[in-house]
Amino acid sequence: MSGIEILQIWVAAFFTLAIFSFLYKDNPFFKLAEHVFAGLSAGYYVGLVWKSIILQQLWYPMMAGEWLLVFPAMLGALMFARLVPKISWVSRVSLAFVMGTTAGVFLVSQLNGMILPQMQATMLPLVLSEGAGATLMALVMVIGVISTLIYFYFSKEHTGALGVTAKVGVWFIMIAFGAHFGYTVMARVSLLIGRVNFLYEDWLGTFLLIF
């Protein structure tokens, strides 16, 4: 391991410990780590946008003869009109273009790739030849979907049969929340494990090399 790699590990370990120190209480080390992260991210994004958009996707292709790119470049430049209050309305031209194309792309992809296949997957035969287990699962899915949708139906008061079905829907929603919470705990613990493992193996490992 080279000296620069050891230095990198020590810097990473310092900032990891600085962030963890917040668990005890707020302190200057945590603040420092927070600000360094915000500053570095902003700087990194500026550099990245310059290199991967302005140069690679606009300037170099234009220099190679793709002059049609001047139109998207002009639309991009119009966004800066927002900085001048008198002509800030001009930026709406670019925004309208972005909103129009985005709506067009997403309308088709959401309908074709999300809503219709998901609806189709819910329209199941209630008696399946795969056995009682599959039939039970199909029933649970259909009851879950219908009762949850009824819970979110607010045009009629939730009383009588509608109220009972909505209550069943609440149970399904609660179970889903429980599953999400369990997975979230697992995710956060995993991140802690990653950092602790880094401190134990990589950072403490450098002590053996140095001392």
Add this chain to the structure above:
Amino acid sequence: MFDRRWIYLLVALAVIFPLIVPATFKVHITPEARQLFDAIEALPDSSIVMLTFDYYPSTLAETEPISVAALHHLFRKDCRVLTMTTIPLGGPSIAERVTRALAKEHGKVYGVDYVNLGFKYNYVAVLKGMGTSIEAIYPMDNSSTPLSELPMMESIRNYDDISFIFVVSDNAIVDYWISIVNAEYATPVGIGVTAVSAPKYYAFISSGQVTGLLGGMKGAAEYERLVKAEGMALKGMAMQSLVHLLIIALVIIGNIGFFASRRARRRATA
């Protein structure tokens, strides 16, 4: 008032203890992980597989083990691997570092067995554009080498030439791989996601839009077991299990305390 910092300390001890006293916990293979493994296993040798690194460095502990296990599997099967990322912050360098390390281990050659396309802005345009021409979207790879100079890319024009897409992600980009790439181009998509987002994608397994799902570190551990390449995830399962037991115990203690204090209050007011 109970100081919550005692809980932090207990969690820290539960994570550190298995590091000092190694223990192994059995990892059961879920049908979703098995489905993903079987889908890759069923690919003909030297198939072209796209592996995405759609995650930030902050979730490395969950996502990197999935990428590593996936690369072990793909390289062992002699698949040709095309990597890319839609994440600007760290994505390209993580893809480069992980893929090069695994390629070296398996004796794979850059440009012949694997190519790293790197990052391009505007993921929707990138995902849609690659359906027509990958080279139009990525004229150069991550190291600024023109794709036309890379032998592997001679036979890859668009999604039609890709047998499987293995998406490793920590964000909602998975939705677009499903709704744009799988729905419009019918390329099979398997996913490895962070545990936070895993529950959402079970619905896509049921609908057949996703071929296999790995959820967080547990999913990575399952895949490591399936490809017989023990790594960070399997090692982390002991810590994970211990912390989960601790949290379950704390939830039970908290509930007992809540009901006991409520009973005491009711008695006092009666």
